[in-house]
Amino acid sequence: MSRPPVQGNLPQHINEIKYTSPLPFTAQHLLILREYIADDTTDVNAFDERGRTLLHWVSGPTNKGLALATKVDLAQRLLARGADINFCDQDGWTALHTAAWGNKPGR
């Protein structure tokens, strides 16, 4: 019942940062992400090949190198830029599903 595979439109360098996990997430990565989000020309609802947006990733448990406060900060920046909070990935997961799935203290 899942959607057919999607053609992701998230820039490659952002996709690569996402998949550094579980490698250490550096300050440089964070800077790039913040610049990307702050850029007016950025599509904050761009998604990867699974249909997941940056908001999915920021909310989810896979970004092990990020502190909770940083994640919340990034999420708020994305939402302020107009990220769709109910955007579904190809399995129907929203950012809240990924956050709820974390199931670990502080997530």
Place this chain on the structure above:
Amino acid sequence: MVSCLVAAGADLEKRTYSAKNSFTPLGGALNHHGRAIGIAAILVGLHGVHAGASLDRVWGDLSAEQRLAQERDSPHFRSLKELVKRARSTRTRRNIARLRSYATRSRASVGVRLLDRRALTTVHYYNSLFGLPDELFKKIVRNI
């Protein structure tokens, strides 16, 4: 993170596409997969319940209570159970009051919809709690 998303208006009733076990965020939070349910479940529970998230069919066809019953070993089991129980009883009282209001205005019928901020329940569904035939339930409701 959960509180941030809920405060920003995340849909608490959105279900995943899985045909077998489609679930809501609350259902996802109550899912353990070998780990103890944690703070996220409490947060989704607290924020979700206050925001009117449905307690029914959170995981496949399982209600929050049924799903929680599978988590007895969790350190948060008691807190969550209490939370769900309180939310359920508040909603039941609210629904009975609403039902009574319909009945006094002779508007109660098996088709009356009981609006629960997000979840819409019908008297027909409500009656499933009592297990009476619809027509009999309708008569009783009219005489409340």
